[in-house]
Amino acid sequence: MANEQILKERRRSPIEALGNFFAKVTNKFLPDAFIFAVILLFVVFVAGMIFEKQSFVQMTSHMGNGFWKFLAFSMQMVLVCVTGSALATSKPFHTALKALAQLAKTPNQAIVLITLVATVGCWLNWGFGLILAGLLAKELAKNVKGVHYPLLVAGGYTGLLVWHSGFSGSIPLKIAGGADAIMTTYADGAIVPISQTILGIENLALNAVLLITLPLLLMLMNPKNKKDVVVVDPKLFDEVEVPKVSKADWTPAQKLENSWIVSMLMGALGVSYIIYHFATGGAVGLNIVNFIFLFLGILFHGTPIKYVRAVSEAVKGASGIILQFPFYAGIMGMMIHSGLAESISIGFVNISTDVTFPLFTFLSAGIVNFFVPSGGGQWGVQGAFIMPAAKALNVPYSSAAMALAWGDAWTNMVQPFWALPLLGIAKLKIRDIMGYTTVVLLYSGVVCALFMLFVY
Numbered sequence: 001m002a003n004e005q006i007l008k009e010r011r012r013s014p015i016e017a018l019g020n021f022f023a024k025v026t027n028k029f030l031p032d033a034f035i036f037a038v039i040l041l042f043v044v045f046v047a048g049m050i051f052e053k054q055s056f057v058q059m060t061s062h063m064g065n066g067f068w069k070f071l072a073f074s075m076q077m078v079l080v081c082v083t084g085s086a087l088a089t090s091k092p093f094h095t096a097l098k099a100l101a102q103l104a105k106t107p108n109q110a111i112v113l114i115t116l117v118a119t120v121g122c123w124l125n126w127g128f129g130l131i132l133a134g135l136l137a138k139e140l141a142k143n144v145k146g147v148h149y150p151l152l153v154a155g156g157y158t159g160l161l162v163w164h165s166g167f168s169g170s171i172p173l174k175i176a177g178g179a180d181a182i183m184t185t186y187a188d189g190a191i192v193p194i195s196q197t198i199l200g201i202e203n204l205a206l207n208a209v210l211l212i213t214l215p216l217l218l219m220l221m222n223p224k225n226k227k228d229v230v231v232v233d234p235k236l237f238d239e240v241e242v243p244k245v246s247k248a249d250w251t252p253a254q255k256l257e258n259s260w261i262v263s264m265l266m267g268a269l270g271v272s273y274i275i276y277h278f279a280t281g282g283a284v285g286l287n288i289v290n291f292i293f294l295f296l297g298i299l300f301h302g303t304p305i306k307y308v309r310a311v312s313e314a315v316k317g318a319s320g321i322i323l324q325f326p327f328y329a330g331i332m333g334m335m336i337h338s339g340l341a342e343s344i345s346i347g348f349v350n351i352s353t354d355v356t357f358p359l360f361t362f363l364s365a366g367i368v369n370f371f372v373p374s375g376g377g378q379w380g381v382q383g384a385f386i387m388p389a390a391k392a393l394n395v396p397y398s399s400a401a402m403a404l405a406w407g408d409a410w411t412n413m414v415q416p417f418w419a420l421p422l423l424g425i426a427k428l429k430i431r432d433i434m435g436y437t438t439v440v441l442l443y444s445g446v447v448c449a450l451f452m453l454f455v456y
Helices: 002-011 014-029 033-051 056-066 071-088 091-101 107-124 126-143 149-165 170-176 181-186 201-220 252-257 260-279 286-301 304-338 340-350 357-371 375-392 397-414 416-426 430-454
Strands: none
Touching: 014 201, 014 430, 033 056, 033 304, 033 340, 033 357, 033 416, 056 304, 071 091, 071 126, 071 286, 071 304, 071 416, 091 107, 091 126, 091 286, 107 126, 107 149, 107 201, 126 149, 126 286, 126 416, 149 170, 149 201, 149 397, 149 416, 149 430, 170 181, 170 375, 170 397, 181 375, 201 397, 201 430, 252 304, 260 286, 260 304, 286 304, 304 340, 304 357, 304 375, 304 416, 340 357, 340 375, 357 375, 357 397, 357 430, 375 397, 397 416, 397 430, 416 430
16 A cells, blocks of 8 residues: 555646645644734744834834734625626626636636636736636536536635736836835835836836736646545535415515515616726726626626625625734735835845846745735835845836846745635635645746846
8 A cells, every 4th residue: 555655746837736735734834813913923923022123112102003904905805706706696706707707618628718817817806806706616516517616716716816916016016106205205205117127128028927827727736636626516606495475475575675676776886886987997907807896796786785785794704804904904014114024125135136136036025925915005014125136227117116026926826815805705724725826926926037037
């Protein structure tokens, strides 16, 4: 038996063996995402006292003052998760997702499909791409026999790797706006158009390399041994059956609850605003994405009470966001106000040359992102040090900004913060997918580092 096991291990490709190794390690040792956040909080708390000479009282104050800074963003993320999930259970959207899922006939095709969809979706808009990936993962799990569900969901999360280089990227959009405080104060008020960042040849080339290779990387991690495959029970995603009441027995209140006219009127009002928003030059942000999900859900479910039930069921998947986001806000408060984030940024800047500056900016952003998991927040923390250094070293502002953006997105692959909405929809734990996303982190880190050194 021991010899048979050794032979099976030898038959694994190096990529599959690596994915299997990290999957086993994370399943055994990685705690729940909430405990991960608590550990990070303690690490930053102690580091602030040791390296920044902050007192216990000061670090406590930094944590408490930052604790509720993500309230508005937390609600946006809860709504992304809830409205996206509720929309997916509607008949029209479910039919469309099912048709998309039908493109995959084998487990390998399913993994390639979801990675491609998630990567393109997150590049266009990270909120839309992330939720679409979670919904598609459930549909593929139901339609494709023998697909390894944790790897499927990991493929969906991989798309977030490119979000900050796309059309919802905080940093490239901020520096293209012309009124950014960081650029005004530290970069002579320079405006860097998206033609030099998001649509720059360097950025498009890096995205193209990842779009082609990431699906193949995920596919190579697909277990060949059936014993390693975790197949999800399709019943896990079944809707809760509600006892039907004869229309003849409906009360006036039930008639309103089940009125398609009410839903159509609400939906028409919502669609009217959506058209107005984009017709007047409105941008694609979290609020409008949630607005679209909400009113399409109302329309597609047909009656108000059906949508209410769908939302009630979907809320269960948002518990991780509600619990954990305040702790990450506290961590960010400690990182910024203790000076830890500043020290990390300055440390990398001090050892940079004009050639290595994009690389060290990328690496420093990746480290800071563990503790400041917000693109806009990270720009506020690091931009004040990165931009003056870029000017002094004669590095284009576009290169510095995109190195920062890519670093911020890179370590999301092993940071549970952004995975919570996806995991809520997919009904998995962070330990189920992080083994595979760790391999993605290692691979993409090498690719991005080479681009930072030789292209940017």
